[in-house]
Amino acid sequence: MPEIKELVKGLADKHGRNRESLLPILQGIVTEERFISDVAMAEVAKELDMSAALVYGTATFYSFLDTEPRGKYVIRLCKTITCDMKGKKQILKTIEDLLKIKVGETSKDKNFTLLETNCLGWCHKGPAMLINDQVFTELDEDKVTEIIDDYIRNI
Amino acid sequence: MANTVKLNIDGIDVSIDAGKTVLDAAKKLNIHIPTLCYHEDLCVAGNCRVCVVEQEGVKNLVASCAMPAQDGMVIHTNTHKVRNARRHVVELLLSEHNADCTKCYKNTRCELQDLAGEMVINEHMFLDLVPDKNYTIDMLSPAIIKDDSKCIRCQRCVRTCQELQHVSALGVAYKGEHMKISTFFEHSMYDVVCTNCGQCVIRCPTGALIEKNYLDDVWDAIYDEDKHVVVQTAPATRIALGEDLGMEAGSIVTGKMAAALRRLGFDSVLDTDFTADLTIMEEGTELLTRLKRALVDKDPTVKLPMTTSCSPGWIKFIEHMYPEYLENVSTCKSPQQMFGALAKTYYAQKKGIDPSKIVSVSIMPCTAKKFEANRPEMRDSGFQDVDMGLTTRELAVMIKQAGINFKELPDEKFDNLMGESSGAGVIFGATGGVMEAALRTVYEIVTGREVPFENLKITPVRGMEGVKEAAVKIENVLPAWSFLEGVELKTVVAHGLTNADKVMQAVKNGTADWHFIEIMACPGGCLGGGGQPIPTTPEIRKKRAEAIYREDEGMAIRKSHENPEIQQIYKEFLGEPLSDKSHWLLHTHYNARKRV
Ligand code: SF4
Ligand code: SF4
Ligand code: SF4
Ligand code: FES
Ligand code: FES
Numbered sequence: 001m002p003e004i005k006e007l008v009k010g011l012a013d014k015h016g017r018n019r020e021s022l023l024p025i026l027q028g029i030v031t032e033e034r035f036i037s038d039v040a041m042a043e044v045a046k047e048l049d050m051s052a053a054l055v056y057g058t059a060t061f062y063s064f065l066d067t068e069p070r071g072k073y074v075i076r077l078c079k080t081i082t083c084d085m086k087g088k089k090q091i092l093k094t095i096e097d098l099l100k101i102k103v104g105e106t107s108k109d110k111n112f113t114l115l116e117t118n119c120l121g122w123c124h125k126g127p128a129m130l131i132n133d134q135v136f137t138e139l140d141e142d143k144v145t146e147i148i149d150d151y152i153r154n155i
Numbered sequence: 156m157a158n159t160v161k162l163n164i165d166g167i168d169v170s171i172d173a174g175k176t177v178l179d180a181a182k183k184l185n186i187h188i189p190t191l192c193y194h195e196d197l198c199v200a201g202n203c204r205v206c207v208v209e210q211e212g213v214k215n216l217v218a219s220c221a222m223p224a225q226d227g228m229v230i231h232t233n234t235h236k237v238r239n240a241r242r243h244v245v246e247l248l249l250s251e252h253n254a255d256c257t258k259c260y261k262n263t264r265c266e267l268q269d270l271a272g273e274m275v276i277n278e279h280m281f282l283d284l285v286p287d288k289n290y291t292i293d294m295l296s297p298a299i300i301k302d303d304s305k306c307i308r309c310q311r312c313v314r315t316c317q318e319l320q321h322v323s324a325l326g327v328a329y330k331g332e333h334m335k336i337s338t339f340f341e342h343s344m345y346d347v348v349c350t351n352c353g354q355c356v357i358r359c360p361t362g363a364l365i366e367k368n369y370l371d372d373v374w375d376a377i378y379d380e381d382k383h384v385v386v387q388t389a390p391a392t393r394i395a396l397g398e399d400l401g402m403e404a405g406s407i408v409t410g411k412m413a414a415a416l417r418r419l420g421f422d423s424v425l426d427t428d429f430t431a432d433l434t435i436m437e438e439g440t441e442l443l444t445r446l447k448r449a450l451v452d453k454d455p456t457v458k459l460p461m462t463t464s465c466s467p468g469w470i471k472f473i474e475h476m477y478p479e480y481l482e483n484v485s486t487c488k489s490p491q492q493m494f495g496a497l498a499k500t501y502y503a504q505k506k507g508i509d510p511s512k513i514v515s516v517s518i519m520p521c522t523a524k525k526f527e528a529n530r531p532e533m534r535d536s537g538f539q540d541v542d543m544g545l546t547t548r549e550l551a552v553m554i555k556q557a558g559i560n561f562k563e564l565p566d567e568k569f570d571n572l573m574g575e576s577s578g579a580g581v582i583f584g585a586t587g588g589v590m591e592a593a594l595r596t597v598y599e600i601v602t603g604r605e606v607p608f609e610n611l612k613i614t615p616v617r618g619m620e621g622v623k624e625a626a627v628k629i630e631n632v633l634p635a636w637s638f639l640e641g642v643e644l645k646t647v648v649a650h651g652l653t654n655a656d657k658v659m660q661a662v663k664n665g666t667a668d669w670h671f672i673e674i675m676a677c678p679g680g681c682l683g684g685g686g687q688p689i690p691t692t693p694e695i696r697k698k699r700a701e702a703i704y705r706e707d708e709g710m711a712i713r714k715s716h717e718n719p720e721i722q723q724i725y726k727e728f729l730g731e732p733l734s735d736k737s738h739w740l741l742h743t744h745y746n747a748r749k750r751v
Pocket of ligand 1: 252253254255256260261262263267268305361363
């Protein structure tokens with residue numbers, strides 16, 4: 001808990017304590033903690049002197065502001081139509097088999113979380129996915145296996 | 156900027172002040188446009204689209220509540236396109252709505268139901284999505300029930316809680332089809348910063364936010380031969396109850412209300428105004444004591460300014476938001492709770508009734524009073540002091556259930572012992588009323604003369620201004636109060652918690668030099684309370700306030716300390732204000748709460 005307090009205070013010092021500061025602060029928490037806990041949200045509300053319900057509202061609005069514990073690497077596979085037609089289902093199955101988790105789950109060792117997301121803007125090179133901030137495109141079974149194996153090796 | 160614009164609606168020309176909306180202009184012509192998210196007290200949200208109209212030369216329909224009226228506009232409010240669009244809006248809302256009207260508390264009192272009725276919607280145009288929705292109902296709070304299956308996400312509640320109350324216990328969470336109105340982490344309303352003020356309840360157009368009702372419990376108590384059921388009625392109920400029973404806003408129904416309560420079967424019909432008078436005695440004395448400690452004893456621990464404590468919404472607000480100022484709050488319980496504590500002690504003794512057989516019911520303009528009645532602090536009589544707190548609305552329901560023709564009832568009086576009151580007690584129901592009542596008594600205690608205002612009307616503290624300041628110079632005091640000679644007693648009155656917050660910020664920043672602060676959680680004071688008839692609009696609040704001051708002027712006794720039953724209770728039971736017995740029964744302390 002004290003670390004969260006420090007983290008939030010540091011982020012508020014950096015980004016300010018206005019309403020506009022809320023998003024960068026929440027993003028900062030996700031970068032450090034990989035998700036925003038209720039304790040963290042309450043701390044942000046206190047630091048910014050604003051309602052905790054509004055912090056919760058903002059955090060739940062944005063897909064990339066995770067409010068549940070996530071693994072070290074968050075895989076977000078595009079589920080929108082173009083990628084879907086280009087074979088997203090097979091990619092998903094491959095990842096699920098490799099990591100032994102289903103969509104929405106986090107691996108036991110807390111290293112990977114698997115999610116689906118809406119269009120990433122890479123439709124012309126689908127299927128596409130994100131691992132944390134990194135984009136991977138034109139996936140096929142081999143490519144995605146290689147990528148995931150790489151991550152596993154470098155943990 | 157008193158520019159006017161001219162437009163044409165449904166073939167009729169109309170001029171209206173610039174800055175007003177197409178909806179305002181239509182109202183001026185008595186053309187009814189349906190609305191759901193729009194509310195007079197709140198900023199425009201424009202999210203429900205049920206108020207759409209057609210504007211000539213514009214392709215899309217426009218939302219009349221959000222569209223500024225402009226010169227030369229030609230508007231049609233009843234075209235094929237408009238009717239279809241509105242109908243689709245309502246049908247889409249219903250496709251996600253648990254429209255179980257016959258089992259809904261808002262049945263016959265629901266804006267969505269009214270609209271569906273008006274549009275004669277009798278089949279599902281769209282898929283019924285309710286079974287897939289996983290809606291939840293929060294029934295943990297003793298005051299407010301939140302049922303998401305009835306919510307149309309108009310966000311009136313969110314805006315109310317933010318704009319009027321500065322609390323934001325409710326926000327909008329998630330997005331798209333998952334969007335919902337939520338507290339922090341979807342905790343119960345009982346566990347968050349919510350003040351139970353019920354301002355969201357009186358603005359919710361559906362059954363999504365309602366008071367928890369205690370109708371059956373009260374009927375059971377009445378029917379129980381073994382129980383002696385006493386009822387108290389708050390100052391603001393008598394000028395609003397009529398609205399729910401077919402009468403005009405601003406009707407004074409004190410006598411009819413007493414008659415109705417007797418016919419409902421209450422064993423004793425008593426008046427919270429009595430304990431409002433008692434509050435003035437206790438709180439006035441407390442203020443004078445604090446002033447003496449500050450000015451004469453130079454006691455650095457005494458907390459000034461002192462704030463009032465009769466609004467339970469305000470109490471919960473300060474517990475969460477300004478806990479460091481809890482010592483500034485008067486230790487007086489609210490009139491409801493003073494009454495409750497006395498009903499099972501003083502009243503029981505005088506009447507020779509076993510207090511365990513007394514059921515004490517209150518009729519309040521308020522939902523926060525339900526929470527207050529259930530507070531652990533409120534059991535000083537040895538029992539729960541107030542067993543059930545009902546809203547003005549619930550009383551109206553009971554009167555209808557009993558088949559009473561309210562309008563034709565004769566005027567009757569309250570029973571005695573705790574039924575006598577003064578005009579000072581009555582004005583508790585309006586913002587500024589506690590201050591006015593306190594000044595009428597305090598000034599007279601200190602100087603031996605009436606307050607220097609014509610006909611006791613302390614006009615600077617009256618009216619709907621959000622924050623009202625008034626200073627009263629105290630001169631030619633009685634010898635016992637010489638330390639107050641020449642002192643200018645500085646007061647401020649705030650209503651609506653956003654205004655309360657402004658006042659508390661000033662206190663916090665040290666920019667204020669007030670001695671005494673009156674705060675009411677609800678806009679307009681109790682007369683605009685969360686338990687009052689729906690709708691409550693600025694105009695209705697004004698009419699209720701006028702009625703309160705009319706009632707005051709019509710009373711034989713206008714000052715709390717002149718109420719004979721007040722004099723009697725001090726003589727026969729309490730001793731004097733702030734006596735040990737008073738402290739035991741009439742005073743309390745509150746504790747800090749977290750702000751989530
Ligand atoms: S909220 Fe209104 S429309 Fe919905 S079930 Fe209740 S009465 Fe019917
Ligand atoms: S709870 Fe009521 S006021 Fe709030 S969004 Fe839902 S329907 Fe509207
Ligand atoms: S009862 Fe009052 S404080 Fe609570 S959510 Fe409603 S408006 Fe906000
Ligand atoms: S559809 Fe997958 S990136 Fe656009
Ligand atoms: S009432 Fe105009 S958009 Fe809702």
